[in-house]
Amino acid sequence: MASLPFIIAGGGIGGLAAALGLAQKGIDVVVLEKAPVLGEIGAGIQLGPNAFHSFDYLGIGDAARAMAVFVDQLRLMDAMSGEEICHIPLDAPFRARFGNPYAVVHRGDLHGVFIKACRESPHITLRTGCEVVGYEQDGSSVTVRLASGETVLGVALIGADGLWSKIRKQVVNDGPPRVSGHTTYRSVIPTERMPEDLRWNAATLWAGPKCHIVHYPLSGWKVFNLVVTYHNDAPEPVAGKPVDEAEVLKGFTHVHPRAQDIIRHGSDWKLWVLCDREPVENWVDGHVALLGDAAHPMMQYMAQGACMAMEDGVCLADALSTHDTMAAGLENYRARRVLRTTRMQLMSRAMGDHVYHPAGPHASLRNELMSSKSQPQWLETLDWLYGGNGLD
Numbered sequence: 023m024a025s026l027p028f029i030i031a032g033g034g035i036g037g038l039a040a041a042l043g044l045a046q047k048g049i050d051v052v053v054l055e056k057a058p059v060l061g062e063i064g065a066g067i068q069l070g071p072n073a074f075h076s077f078d079y080l081g082i083g084d085a086a087r088a089m090a091v092f093v094d095q096l097r098l099m100d101a102m103s104g105e106e107i108c109h110i111p112l113d114a115p116f117r118a119r120f121g122n123p124y125a126v127v128h129r130g131d132l133h134g135v136f137i138k139a140c141r142e143s144p145h146i147t148l149r150t151g152c153e154v155v156g157y158e159q160d161g162s163s164v165t166v167r168l169a170s171g172e173t174v175l176g177v178a179l180i181g182a183d184g185l186w187s188k189i190r191k192q193v194v195n196d197g198p199p200r201v202s203g204h205t206t207y208r209s210v211i212p213t214e215r216m217p218e219d220l221r222w223n224a225a226t227l228w229a230g231p232k233c234h235i236v237h238y239p240l241s242g243w244k245v246f247n248l249v250v251t252y253h254n255d256a257p258e259p260v261a262g263k264p265v266d267e268a269e270v271l272k273g274f275t276h277v278h279p280r281a282q283d284i285i286r287h288g289s290d291w292k293l294w295v296l297c298d299r300e301p302v303e304n305w306v307d308g309h310v311a312l313l314g315d316a317a318h319p320m321m322q323y324m325a326q327g328a329c330m331a332m333e334d335g336v337c338l339a340d341a342l343s344t345h346d347t348m349a350a351g352l353e354n355y356r357a358r359r360v361l362r363t364t365r366m367q368l369m370s371r372a373m374g375d376h377v378y379h380p381a382g383p384h385a386s387l388r389n390e391l392m393s394s395k396s397q398p399q400w401l402e403t404l405d406w407l408y409g410g411n412g413l414d
């Protein structure tokens with residue numbers, strides 16, 4: 023098992039986390055990335071304390087912390103009244119409870135930390151322009167086929183090739199992802215363009231009927247990340263299409279002017295129609311296993327997709343280094359990850375329905391329930407989520 027490398031399809035956050043985890047155990051890894059250049063889209067990402075447990079395990083804790091903005095609050099605003107519903111303080115009791123802070127980071131900065139660490143590892147080879155199209159296996163090795171016609175031989179294959187995973191197609195074969203009908207628009211603006219009275223050190227969510235707005239500072243407060251989402255029953259998956267402001271505003275004509283105005287400060291908007299999948303548990307086929315969005319794509323409403331992908335990488339490395347055979351290691355990884363990621367997939371949908379997008383009495387109930395919780399109650403509620411570390 024030691025002489026051939028592990029092959030990882032996909033050089034996103036999940037694939038690189040898995041590569042670093044395996045390399046730390048002395049396992050050689052080849053990452054095959056479809057894109058000609060390794061990179062991430064220019065937008066922000068929220069990181070719960072569980073992400074920092076993963077960074078530390080993977081040996082990139084200090085570098086990741088150096089890129090992060092440590093927000094003070096998770097703040098929930100009512101997009102109809104323009105008033106705060108509640109906020110969760112992310113101060114000392116929060117950090118003490120979960121052993122780490124909550125932060126926001128530019129995706130490109132974070133991905134850069136992963137790439138640098140991978141390049142510095144003698145166990146990791148990063149290859150770009152390598153689109154994986156399928157695999158064959160014989161019980162002791164896996165032959166990975168590329169679109170170019172080349173084949174790459176490995177002891178095992180990890181499918182970390184995202185939402186539209188080719189490896190999942192072969193392992194699970196459950197058709198295309200579910201189109202949610204929710205359209206997200208993203209913009210990153212210089213901090214000066216954000217109104218001063220909204221330059222909060224918080225991950226802020228304005229929740230309205232069938233729509234919401236998220237904003238937070240990034241990259242040492244140089245820029246603000248704006249993400250606005252509208253449930254408009256969009257029928258087709260779309261990724262990264264440039265759109266004008268008028269199109270973005272269409273979904274927000276019914277919300278308070280204070281919320282609407284935030285959108286007017288954006289520029290260079292890009293559109294995504296969001297997809298997810300039903301949870302499945304058959305992530306492993308012989309020496310092939312799925313990881314990250316390839317295994318459990320979810321709506322973004324728990325802000326945990328990338329955090330789960332990193333936890334997967336940590337768990338995979340731990341499982342393989344504590345089991346004697348490939349079959350036992352991969353099965354242990356699968357068994358430890360399925361229920362937590364299933365919960366995250368289902369909770370993400372539920373958060374959309376009950377927190378981000380309700381209207382009328384449903385929204386009033388949300389306001390009542392969420393504003394009546396004390397901080398100790400919030401910490402208790404969030405324990406299952408931020409108390410995890412991929413090793414449970």
Ligand SMILES: Cc1cc2nc3c(=O)[nH]c(=O)nc-3n(C[C@H](O)[C@H](O)[C@H](O)COP(=O)(O)OP(=O)(O)OC[C@H]3O[C@@H](n4cnc5c(N)ncnc54)[C@H](O)[C@@H]3O)c2cc1C
Pocket residue numbers: 031032033034035036037054055056057066067068069152153154155182183184185186187188206249294296313314315316322324325326327328329330331
């Ligand atoms: C609007 C939005 C906001 C989000 N916010 C957050 C957040 O705040 N916090 C959080 O934790 N998560 C968040 N997420 C989720 C997060 O972005 C994803 O869960 C995470 O990026 C998944 O990482 P991954 O490596 O599994 O997949 P991906 O990031 O999709 O990476 C897959 C990689 O595989 C490559 N690839 C694809 N096909 C092939 C192939 N055939 N061969 C080789 N390579 C291939 C791709 O080019 C890519 O590099 C958000 C998602 C969205 C849409």
